[in-house]
């Protein structure tokens with residue numbers, strides 16, 4: 001079997017890479033805004049005279065001096081202490097790995113220039129924005145055509161500016177130009193006067209190992225002597241049972257798996273009394289590619305994962321115990337510097353980041369945590385050596401810290417991490433990944449302190465299976481060559497779901513949803529907290545809004561096509577309306 005796999009892979013690899021090179025896209029270009037601005041045009045506001053897409057790294061150093069930190073992230077990253085605060089950084093990202101001669105790509109500035117300190121002054125300078133977005137405690141206005149996005153606090157003070165290549169309008173005529181989530185419950189909430197009974201609600205947790213037991217499972221990309229496990233990979237499970245319905249929610253330190261490999265686990269568990277399995281993969285980039293899209297399909301390892309997930313769910317089912325309290329809350333982390341500093345930034349549309357961190361927790365009759373869920377949106381790709389130094393990245397450090405501090409099982413659920421919500425650590429090292437995980441754990445503990453119980457514990461699960469057209473020639477070839485997933489007249493089958501856990505409202509999506517689409521879906525939800533769970537039961541790649549579909553860009557090259565964005569939005573809104 002291994003031998004034939006190898007041969008099969010060789011011919012597939014060559015076709016795959018020929019195809020991708022023809023499409024002129026390399027994986028490392030994932031974090032570069034691919035747009036050449038008109039060099040004769042100077043944006044109405046610049047960062048020290050620098051123009052993204054035009055200025056060189058030399059000009060950056062001439063204008064800003066030597067950076068306090070500089071590292072190769074995906075592209076080259078330079079950090080400068082911001083002028084206004086001792087703890088903030090202005091982040092400068094080049095368009096390439098070349099820190100000496102590269103071209104300036106994006107600036108996420110924490111420094112606010114004179115005359116631009118408020119939303120009023122900004123609009124005074126630039127007039128009607130292309131798009132405005134209101135969160136509970138922040139707002140964002142978009143002047144993509146000028147290569148500028150501004151972030152404000154609740155009082156309307158400018159707290160961050162994103163500079164990126166000018167000349168490309170992101171939100172065109174006729175598109176939604178304003179979106180507000182301000183009316184939604186966020187931050188500390190008044191506890192209901194009367195807390196309803198939880199009835200026969202039970203929950204159980206478990207943690208099982210998912211670390212590759214044998215480096216040969218990982219194929220040619222990993223040499224035995226060039227492979228180590230820095231931190232174990234895990235599947236952390238919660239089984240939830242009430243009124244005869246039993247579901248399992250699993251947070252797994254995995255890159256991604258296809259629906260065709262998850263359905264067998266679902267049907268096996270169904271026979272064991274699990275009505276529905278939700279396998280939420282973190283999209284960990286320091287775990288191996290368990291889809292096979294990068295050339296090797298680790299069949300033995302996928303078999304091991306399937307077995308372990310089943311075992312984890314059955315263990316959690318065995319650990320079921322009555323729930324004494326169910327609490328939940330969410331809050332917005334600061335968007336100073338047009339990102340969640342140290343945690344998350346948007347490399348495709350700088351500044352457009354969901355600042356929400358949400359938690360849900362079940363406590364036993366004697367007040368001990370049984371399960372703690374933490375939800376945040378960010379690509380776990382903060383480790384430069386990838387699978388060769390296997391690690392769960394920040395989610396693993398986050399969960400371990402919470403389990404150690406609080407007890408019970410901690411489960412990380414990733415969100416709308418699509419194009420391209422990625423890490424904002426100083427460098428792609430294990431110590432920085434740990435720092436990010438512990439930072440999130442501290443924030444999770446902070447918001448747990450004001451978590452509230454719902455008036456009534458609603459427990460509903462609605463699953464919708466649907467078919468999406470696959471039009472990306474690269475993925476069509478991959479599907480046909482691998483033969484692991486059937487196409488139905490050019491469509492792939494996948495699923496989404498809507499869940500109510502008390503007041504908390506969750507919508508699952510089968511891949512990497514872009515934050516812009518997530519905000520439109522969140523605006524239709526009324527729960528507290530509201531969460532979109534990414535890469536659940538499938539990994540169909542990037543889910544891009546139709547109006548921002550850019551032929552030739554990285555996310556589009558790793559997407560089934562332009563149809564999935566609008567279809568996922570429709571499905572989500574239908575599930576929300578029909579709950």
Ligand SMILES: [Zn+2]
Nearest residue numbers: 283379418512
């Ligand atoms: Zn991704």
